[in-house]
Amino acid sequence: MQVFDQEICDIIEKGLEGVGLTPAETLKLYSLPETSKEAAYLRWAGQELSMRAANGVAEVHAQIGLNSTICPKNCKFCSFAASNDARKGKFELPKADVLEYAQRYVDDGANLILLLTTASYSFERLLEMVEGVRSVIGHDMPLLVNTDDMTYESCVALKAAGANGAYHAVRMREGVDTGIPVEKRLETFENLAAAGMSLSTCVEPIGPEHSPEELTEATYRCIDVHPQSAGCGKRIPVPNTELYDLGMHTDVANANYVAVYRLATGLDPRLNCSANTVMTAASGANLAWAEVGTNPRDALERTEHGGRGASFDQQYKMFKAAGWEILDGPSQGWMID
Numbered sequence: 001m002q003v004f005d006q007e008i009c010d011i012i013e014k015g016l017e018g019v020g021l022t023p024a025e026t027l028k029l030y031s032l033p034e035t036s037k038e039a040a041y042l043r044w045a046g047q048e049l050s051m052r053a054a055n056g057v058a059e060v061h062a063q064i065g066l067n068s069t070i071c072p073k074n075c076k077f078c079s080f081a082a083s084n085d086a087r088k089g090k091f092e093l094p095k096a097d098v099l100e101y102a103q104r105y106v107d108d109g110a111n112l113i114l115l116l117t118t119a120s121y122s123f124e125r126l127l128e129m130v131e132g133v134r135s136v137i138g139h140d141m142p143l144l145v146n147t148d149d150m151t152y153e154s155c156v157a158l159k160a161a162g163a164n165g166a167y168h169a170v171r172m173r174e175g176v177d178t179g180i181p182v183e184k185r186l187e188t189f190e191n192l193a194a195a196g197m198s199l200s201t202c203v204e205p206i207g208p209e210h211s212p213e214e215l216t217e218a219t220y221r222c223i224d225v226h227p228q229s230a231g232c233g234k235r236i237p238v239p240n241t242e243l244y245d246l247g248m249h250t251d252v253a254n255a256n257y258v259a260v261y262r263l264a265t266g267l268d269p270r271l272n273c274s275a276n277t278v279m280t281a282a283s284g285a286n287l288a289w290a291e292v293g294t295n296p297r298d299a300l301e302r303t304e305h306g307g308r309g310a311s312f313d314q315q316y317k318m319f320k321a322a323g324w325e326i327l328d329g330p331s332q333g334w335m336i337d
Helices: 006-015 023-030 037-054 095-108 123-137 152-161 182-194 212-224 251-265 312-321
Strands: 057-065 112-116 143-146 165-167 198-200 203-206 229-234 271-273 287-293
Touching (some): 006 037, 006 251, 023 212, 023 251, 037 271, 057 095, 095 112, 152 182, 165 182, 182 198, 203 251, 251 271, 287 312
Parallel strands (some): 057 112, 057 287, 203 229, 229 271
């Protein structure tokens, strides 16, 4: 009869203390065979610690994709990339539709709103959208952007327009599988912090080709910038993108990575992403995204019409099935003076 690896169990037990792990310990957890006994214990521990970190409360954040104009940054995994052949032409979501989506999400019960754009979207247009959405969602609802790298001045302008922060990430193999230097991403992290803007980030998009060493490096890069939310997200292969043939991880592997991140970072941050199945939501992920408009993980102009985008109700039911309560009202901690 196979017995548990005591060293791995000791690392998981340490993780359950909520004080975080060393990179060497995290590397060992990322190296676990995905269907091992220890991996099952890991997933239980990730859920246990996330439940403690968030008092059993999960959140559903809402993303509105504003445009699909082909992007010059050429991320090989992204449907927006000019170097891929996943999209044609130019599409921008009308402002009236953006405001309608934002209002609908507030009515549904979303805990945060995010506006997603490609790097080719006009910054002045983004400021206009931020101001318009802020007027619809009220003062207390957190509003984030996911857009191109930003200077300090552009972060200040976004904050003045009504944004509280940004989703921004150093992607896996940044500068190799993308046209963006890692240093540019790190500069944006610094600019956001200097402007008093919150940060949401993630170890993503993870594919089968990424090693435990790469995942560990990316994990501590996230931890070091003290985000309001972070975690792990697998790559969704989009047809006609350069990395499509590399495939994607199983839901089991994705759930393992979610649990590893939670144990590595400890009790902070409260929000651990990303829940996209009941299995990940039962392994430590307590943040999920509802999505409308354009989406880098499919090629539709409106992802809610048969694409990847899940509705608020779908994410709500997923969390309930995994034993979570759902936050009632705006997410907390994103407003920085």
